[in-house]
Amino acid sequence: MPPTARADRPDSPSVPAGSDLSTLASLRRLLPTVRPALPRLVAGLVAALGASLAALAIPRVLQVLVEGPLAAGAAAGDPAALLWPTLAVLALGLLEAGLILLRRTLVMYPGTRVEAALRTTLFRHLLQLPASFHDRWAGGQLLSRSMTDLGLLRRWLVFGLLQLVVSTITVVVGIAVLVATAGWLGLVYLVGAVPVVVIAYRFSRRYRVIARTSQDQSGDLANTVEESVHGIRVLKAFGRGGDALESFTGQAEQLRRTEIRKAGNQATVTTALHLIPEATLAVCLVLGVWSAAEGQLTVGALAAFFLTAAVINGPVVDLGMTLSMTLNARTAVDRFFEVVETANPLTDPAEPRELGTVRGEVTLRDVTFRHEADEPPVLDGVDLDLPAGTTTALVGLTGSGKSTLAMLLPRLHDVTTGSVRLDGVDVRDLRRHDLRRAVAVAFEEPTLFSTTVRENVLLGVDDSLPAPERERLLHSSLDVARAGFVHDLPQGVDTRIGEEGLSLSGGQRQRLALARAIAARPRVLVLDDPLSALDVTTEEAVTRGLREVLAGTTSLVIAHRPSTVALADRVAVLSDGRISAVGTHRELLARDPHYRYVVASLEEDWVAHEHETDLTQEAR
């Protein structure tokens, strides 16, 4: 089975957080974001109501026309008497059309603004949330929440919401007009509204669940596409393209079935909402004609009654669509708030300590770390000193927790217990911005952004530095990382590199990521196996350059190869969640059997890794 779905991650919480709220309470959470747009939305609502009232007024004019000038004019052979009522109907029609246009114009801008504001809020929060959140949440789910769900929400705000309010008011006012026009006949029409309400209520309960399933499934599908495109080389290399397609087709089929269920439910309710008012109208027709024949109702009142009922029938029939739009919007709001209301445990302290000039001394004391409270600890009582200006290699068997430990330094994770200190200050007492200016990281998996080489490398460099200084940093860090290949790119350092730098080789990407970490001139540099994708010759050249840069910088280098270990002044061995030995490479080789075992297994892994890299490159 190809890794098209992140089976280890919940794609979305199984019990939606907003599900215990009523639809109204759930949607009300949008109010703070919608508030600035409220005046235009309310103006749009007034315009829409005006249009509906104009439509409702037309039958009344027709009643006057039928009962007055039409009868009299026709009898006297005086068609001129029809002029004014006809002009009134025309004016009302034009007013209705004008108000509909005004409504559209008024609500279009606030709708897009609210959508953009919500999208920014979501993205800002995603950037704030810790790495552990992104470990748990699939990218496709976040993508579909920020794109599809917010698009649904905008359409509901500019159309569904207004339609719902206007339809409700039109129906209520319309029924009042019916009662005023035809007395008990209006009450008969009102009785017909009871099954409509019951059906609409039952439909909403069913549809809410289907809407949630459909939006979650479309997030899962987006995730599959994202992962398959991301991992296209692996899928091709292992000949698993067909399996990926099968998995995608399965998910797409599941979504299609849900959409069919959704459409089926909508069709059923729309049919019912069509039939009931029409049937009610038929009953009213029989009763109305009988009543007119008995002289209890004038012909004009009867005509006005049916024209008004026809105006009301429109919103009743549309109720199915407006309700489903509202329920889709409610689901979108729930899914939005599930992310936005995820508490961020990695916040800045209320009273942050100032860092001043950083020496770069790092100490870890009795550090325990577990991903979840009920999981065993990855780190369990780690004590480690990184004296200022020294380079320490962190070595351990695979899965021993080296990357986890490295992530504690810039607070990508927070310790569960114990402390990490920079120059004696607990990193949790510092602003994250200050801390991350002082501590830079180059990860083994180098992520590059879809922008120029220059912007990628200068990502961590202070924007306020003068341009010549930034330029110097750019070139010197590219030099150290032996990334001279960028000068051969079509526009040199101004060449846009592809999504995640995929148009570059693994080794080239790794060198740019290394250059980025060096260019930030941190006092503490964390390198998570930064040379793993380099060939031996390039690795030697980079190592020579790095040695100069590392002199004077406190560095923690996670090493998977003896050559990387050689960069370090000393080596710390991570075993069973704690530091089991610290010393020079030679000392540890001489006295620590576990270190000898780790080095031997790393050498084996390295040979296997080289072989696998060759295979993947051949597959390309």
Ligand SMILES: Nc1ncnc2c1ncn2[C@@H]1O[C@H](COP(=O)(O)OP(=O)(O)OP(=O)(O)O)[C@@H](O)[C@H]1O
């Ligand atoms: N998000 C997570 N939730 C639960 N466990 C995790 C998570 N991320 C990593 N782990 C587990 O934590 C342990 C340490 O992982 P870590 O990546 O720190 O090891 P490592 O020593 O850097 O491994 P390697 O040398 O293979 O890169 C592993 O057992 C891993 O499965």
